[in-house]
Amino acid sequence: MEIPLTRRAALGALSSAPALALAGAERPIGPRPKRLLVLGGTRFLGPPIVRAALAAGWEVTLFNRGRSAPELFPDLELRKGDRNELDYASLSEGTWDAVIDTSAYVPAHVEAVARLLEGRVGSYCLVSALSVYDEAAAREDAPIDEGAPVLEPTEAMLRDTKRIQDVTGASYGPLKAACEDEVRAAFGDQSLVVRPGLIVGPEDSSDRFTYWPARIARGGEVLAPGPGTQGVQFIDVRDLGQWIFEAVAAGRTGTLNAVGFPTELTFAELLHGCKVVLGAEATFTWVDEEFLQAQEVGPWMELPLWIPGGGRTFALDRAIAAGLTFRPVGDTIRDTQAWQLESRDAERPWRAGLDPEKEARVLAAWHAR
Numbered sequence: 001m002e003i004p005l006t007r008r009a010a011l012g013a014l015s016s017a018p019a020l021a022l023a024g025a026e027r028p029i030g031p032r033p034k035r036l037l038v039l040g041g042t043r044f045l046g047p048p049i050v051r052a053a054l055a056a057g058w059e060v061t062l063f064n065r066g067r068s069a070p071e072l073f074p075d076l077e078l079r080k081g082d083r084n085e086l087d088y089a090s091l092s093e094g095t096w097d098a099v100i101d102t103s104a105y106v107p108a109h110v111e112a113v114a115r116l117l118e119g120r121v122g123s124y125c126l127v128s129a130l131s132v133y134d135e136a137a138a139r140e141d142a143p144i145d146e147g148a149p150v151l152e153p154t155e156a157m158l159r160d161t162k163r164i165q166d167v168t169g170a171s172y173g174p175l176k177a178a179c180e181d182e183v184r185a186a187f188g189d190q191s192l193v194v195r196p197g198l199i200v201g202p203e204d205s206s207d208r209f210t211y212w213p214a215r216i217a218r219g220g221e222v223l224a225p226g227p228g229t230q231g232v233q234f235i236d237v238r239d240l241g242q243w244i245f246e247a248v249a250a251g252r253t254g255t256l257n258a259v260g261f262p263t264e265l266t267f268a269e270l271l272h273g274c275k276v277v278l279g280a281e282a283t284f285t286w287v288d289e290e291f292l293q294a295q296e297v298g299p300w301m302e303l304p305l306w307i308p309g310g311g312r313t314f315a316l317d318r319a320i321a322a323g324l325t326f327r328p329v330g331d332t333i334r335d336t337q338a339w340q341l342e343s344r345d346a347e348r349p350w351r352a353g354l355d356p357e358k359e360a361r362v363l364a365a366w367h368a369r
């Protein structure tokens with residue numbers, strides 16, 4: 001029969017402790033729960049990671065400034081600090097089985113915390129991004145895999161990027177690659193680097209994916225980027241968060257791309273999927289890329305997910321072999337639209353998507369050509 005541990009005895013050891021019996025024992029429990037430190041945790045990708053860990057019985061400590069959604073996990077231990085100030089004093093004590101870092105953008109921030117935590121955590125998982133790849137240097141005849149060349153930050157990027165807010169569209173990828181190097185330097189074969197593509201779903205404040213369900217649900221003639229056969233890749237934040245936690249819990253290491261899907265999803269399939277799932281009365285007008293560019297319709301943000309010429313695709317074999325699974329796209333469409341209608345801050349201007357007047361103007365010009 002197993003002799004119960006007390007909670008007090010359970011804390012303090014890094015891995016499952018042997019059974020002990022203490023005089024004056026507190027509430028008896030089994031072997032101590034594993035402990036996870038999340039650097040971040042309270043905006044978009046962090047919450048599903050935290051929820052997955054809690055559901056698996058792990059104890060979770062958060063490190064952040066306490067500004068974003070402080071009401072989300074009121075019962076979790078919060079170590080406060082500001083990465084921009086290299087203020088990690090609250091982490092100077094404690095041991096954790098694993099760290100998951102969702103808020104790393106600047107290599108100096110990572111170097112400081114990795115050095116501070118060395119010897120006190122079992123493994124370090126960094127959430128990086130597919131933006132690290134030097135797409136121009138990657139083989140053109142195959143999806144981009146984890147061995148493809150990555151971008152390097154310039155001296156100026158390293159020098160001028162002190163705070164997360166200083167990161168630009170141009171420096172984001174190279175600096176993420178440099179963050180990866182810091183994690184590997186400190187944690188070696190105990191590091192896991194996850195490179196997600198576009199992350200979508202409920203609570204996405206970027207509005208990029210959300211535009212499409214919202215626009216199609218509104219109905220009428222929808223401007224769509226022709227020809228519709230180009231592939232789109234994204235991942236539901238809930239699938240990604242669950243899998244990142246599971247990969248860490250399973251002790252996975254190395255570098256893994258993380259985006260959908262096992263079989264190609266085209267733009268036309270996505271848009272028609274939105275129409276069907278949402279029961280929308282919409283029609284699609286597929287406008288040539290050259291025409292869109294002549295009308296100064298911007299890619300990716302203004303006409304979300306559109307990449308002129310079609311974007312590169314990314315290899316997923318490793319992630320799938322490491323257990324990554326994908327919910328049906330219809331679920332992501334339906335849940336994102338439900339969140340958008342019920343919970344998205346209606347006062348917040350849309351960050352992505354075509355202005356309705358401009359859409360009507362471009363459609364009229366397309367029909368009149």
Ligand SMILES: NC(=O)c1ccc[n+]([C@@H]2O[C@H](COP(=O)([O-])OP(=O)(O)OC[C@H]3O[C@@H](n4cnc5c(N)ncnc54)[C@H](OP(=O)(O)O)[C@@H]3O)[C@@H](O)[C@H]2O)c1
Pocket residue numbers: 039040041042043044045046047063064065066067068069081082083084101102103104127128129130164195196197198199200206
């Ligand atoms: N969205 C995408 O499509 C996409 C694609 C590829 C990769 N990614 C990567 O995925 C990750 C997703 O991030 P997320 O925002 O969803 O993560 P999150 O963990 O849900 O939220 C960000 C966390 O960082 C904390 N934070 C922000 N600034 C901080 C600072 N100066 N010091 C300490 N803590 C700070 C925030 O709390 P406080 O504000 O309270 O400090 C918050 O808890 C990022 O690493 C991103 O690069 C995203």
